[in-house]
Amino acid sequence: MEYVTLGRSDLKVSRLCLGSMTWGSRNSENEGHAQIDRSLEAGINFIDTAEMYPTYPVKKETVGDTERILGAWLAKSGRRGEVILATKVAGKNGGFLREGRGYDGAVIPEAVDGSLRRLQTDVIYLYQLHWPNRGSYHMRSNWRYSPKAQRAATEAHMLDVLRAVDKVIEAGKVRWFGLSNETTWGAAMWLRLAEAHGLPHPVTIQNEYSLTCRMADTDMAELCVNEGLDMLPFSPLAMGLLSGKYGPDTTPPNTRREAEATLNGRVTPRVWGVVEAYRAIADAHGMDVNAMALAWTLTRPFVASSIFGASTPEQLQVALSAADLSLSQEVLDAIDAAHKAHPMPY
Secondary structure, rough: OOEOOOOOOOOEEEEEEOOOOOOOOOOOOOHHHHHHHHHHHOOOOOOOOOOOOOOOOOOOOOOOOHHHHHHHHHHHHHOOOEEEEEEEEEOOOOOOOHHHOOOOOOHHHHHHHHHHHHHOOOOOEEEEEEOOOOOOOOHHHHHOOOOOOHHHHHHHHHHHHHHHHHHHOOOOOOOEEEOOOOOOOHHHHHHHHHHHHHOOOOOEEEEEEEEOEEEHHOHHHHHHHHOOOOOOOOOOHHHHHHHHEEEOOEOOOOOHHHOOOOOOOOOOOOOHHHHHHHHEEEEEOOOOHHHHHHHOOOOOOOOOOOOEOOOHHHHHHHHHHHHHHOOHHHHHHHHHHHHOOOOOOO
8 A cells, every 4th residue: 555645734644545424324333344444454544534424315313423433443443543534524515514504613613523522532634624615516516507706705704714724723633624525716715815824724625536527637636736735536436337337227226326316416328338438448458447447546646545435345345456556558548538538427
């Protein structure tokens, strides 16, 4: 397992990050703990969660359970020092949290304390803003995105949040902070305001990025590389679409698609040709397509660590194998050609 330092921080993390959003919904506490044990055995030291997890589905009665499951493992294992914890404060789409009002300077300390209690720990290494309060064009919102002139209100909100983040860092409750589902302009604003006011700067941005979702390849990539803002891709396996287990009329039982038919808008008529193209590349080179897809994200110059999730031990093992998979130039060229042929499947 390789390790990298996140952005301008002092956090040295594994290039694969264990995602946890199904713990408490599709995975039991015992299964979540088994995933942690196996991942640490493979060299992973980085685990990502959020106060609104689990998902698929998000329910009022289960919000916060994933952090509790992770906290129970920390309490019983005695291995707190081996894990770099990342969690998130919910945005306005947080559903049942704080009546969906998102976060501001007053919410940050309250939310941090809540996560610390559930995680049964005294510090969060990476604290992320799950969604911009003003909204964004991610998660298929790009098709109807219409930017608004809201610079003054956005600056005031960001400064309010940055000052609150500064206080929880000063208190020793948080080490570093990051963004998630943020736009290029939004990320640039956070960086500019932090620099101008001597406040904590974000060190990471957790956005969707995969073979089938490459919106980050241009402006965001340039920003990340030049500003020391490392990307942590989520859904690098396209929510299981690349595995081939789904089809236009095929949905296996106990899968994410059974809970949400479109996989949050990822299932479209165009996606099946993309799946076929990437599976053909993997098959031609004797690779598992999921391992190839995960390993590919790690070849990108703006990606630090990719966040994957697994529902079964078999899926976990395939994901872990990506750490040792080196993609040849022939494979990379084939992936580029497939991307040009199928640029935006959803």
